[in-house]
Amino acid sequence: MEPKEIFALVDQVFSHPIFTVNQTPVTLSSLFVFALTLALFILISRALNQILLGRVLGRIGLPAGTQYTLSRVSQYVFWFVGGFIAFQFIGIDLSGLAVIFGFLSVGIGFGLQNLTSNFVSGIILLFEQHIRVGDRVTVAGTEGDVVEINIRSTTIRSLSNVSIVVPNQEFISGTVINWSYGDLRTRVEIDVGVSYDSDLGTVMRTLLEAATEHPQVLEEPKPEVWFMGFGDSSWNMRLLAWVDTPKGRIRVVSDINSAIVQKFRAHGVEIPYPQRDLHWRSPLPMQVAGNS
Numbered sequence: 001m002e003p004k005e006i007f008a009l010v011d012q013v014f015s016h017p018i019f020t021v022n023q024t025p026v027t028l029s030s031l032f033v034f035a036l037t038l039a040l041f042i043l044i045s046r047a048l049n050q051i052l053l054g055r056v057l058g059r060i061g062l063p064a065g066t067q068y069t070l071s072r073v074s075q076y077v078f079w080f081v082g083g084f085i086a087f088q089f090i091g092i093d094l095s096g097l098a099v100i101f102g103f104l105s106v107g108i109g110f111g112l113q114n115l116t117s118n119f120v121s122g123i124i125l126l127f128e129q130h131i132r133v134g135d136r137v138t139v140a141g142t143e144g145d146v147v148e149i150n151i152r153s154t155t156i157r158s159l160s161n162v163s164i165v166v167p168n169q170e171f172i173s174g175t176v177i178n179w180s181y182g183d184l185r186t187r188v189e190i191d192v193g194v195s196y197d198s199d200l201g202t203v204m205r206t207l208l209e210a211a212t213e214h215p216q217v218l219e220e221p222k223p224e225v226w227f228m229g230f231g232d233s234s235w236n237m238r239l240l241a242w243v244d245t246p247k248g249r250i251r252v253v254s255d256i257n258s259a260i261v262q263k264f265r266a267h268g269v270e271i272p273y274p275q276r277d278l279h280w281r282s283p284l285p286m287q288v289a290g291n292s
Contacts (some may be wrong), residue, residue, distance in 0.1 A: 034086045045075045048083025072126055072149065114169070118152045121168035125149055131171050131178060136246045138177035139166055145247075158248075179246030185218065186246040188253050192260060193234030195270040200227075202267050203237060210259040211241040216252050218242040233272045 049071050072288065125131050126149060135146045137156065144158035154171065157165045170176070179186060194203050204225045211223035221242050228236040243249050264271060 013274040021168050037086040040084070043081070045216060046211050047076040048078065061260055076151070115152065118246070121172040122149065122151050122154075125154070125168060125171055130181060131176065133182075135178055137179065139164075139170060140172070184245050185242050186249050187240055188222075188249050188256075190239040190241075190253060190256055190260070191228070192239070193231055193271060194225050194237060194264075195199060195234060195272045198235070198269050200235070203235070203269055205221045206263045206267055207237060207239045207260065210256050210263055211239055212260065214241070214252060214255055216243050216248060217256075218244060 093116075131146060131154070132138065132163075133146050133149060133151070137146060139156065142156070142158055142164060144156040144162075144164060146154060147157045148155040149168075153165045153167050158164055163220050164205055192207070196198075207225045208223055211217050212219075217223060218230065218241075223239065223241040226238040226240065228238050230236070237262075239256070241252070261271075
């Protein structure tokens with residue numbers, strides 16, 4: 001087969017209509033141009049997003065959460081424009097809202113309710129900024145830092161350096177603890193029991209020393225010691241201290257616990273073991289009937 005015949009055959013294959021949309025035949029070549037246009041817009045949007053974050057928004061001095069929101073919104077707008085242009089090559093005009101709602105209804109009909117809900121939830125997260133990149137959050141009992149907010153899901157890096165992908169809907173409909181929202185100061189609480197034979201003044205003074213001597217514990221608000229009640233075998237004490245950031249509070253609690261143990265031993269303060277009283281009853285004598 002001659003080259004001209006090969007080119008003619010290839011042209012015939014790429015020009016053959018596959019299906020028709022809005023009275024416009026969709027060919028293999030138009031689908032190729034459609035995919036190429038989308039890919040170009042995605043690559044360009046990523047490059048512009050890096051430039052926007054690194055060179056423009058960073059110099060303005062906006063908060064990190066606002067910078068991330070503006071970059072994400074601009075990226076989504078660029079994707080929408082790219083999709084609008086790409087769909088023109090296959091004869092779909094997205095200028096009419098009826099077409100957009102038609103696609104949404106078809107998607108929902110095919111069981112994409114969760115995808116739509118997560119997309120809307122992602123937009124809400126970006127604009128409300130109750131959850132921002134860099135925040136320390138607790139979701140479903142797992143604590144970690146928000147590293148990325150995408151269209152469908154949010155990525156959280158746990159304290160064990162494990163990436164957890166959480167659907168955006170969980171942040172809107174569920175209960176989420178955001179340790180970094182608003183005031184970053186966080187109060188840590190340490191419960192400890194001491195023996196009834198201990199000197200109460202020494203116990204309270206020692207607990208305050210363990211907190212105030214730690215370099216990350218704030219001077220204001222001041223640490224406090226509360227007498228919570230009388231336990232079965234101990235006085236129940238609670239030490240309250242404030243740290244300037246929630247991300248280091250677990251290390252602070254560990255350090256204070258170690259200091260409490262050392263100071264209690266130095267001052268002769270005992271942390272009692274749980275005690276139980278056992279009553280031993282002797283078995284009653286059994287009478288054995290003799291043989292008659």
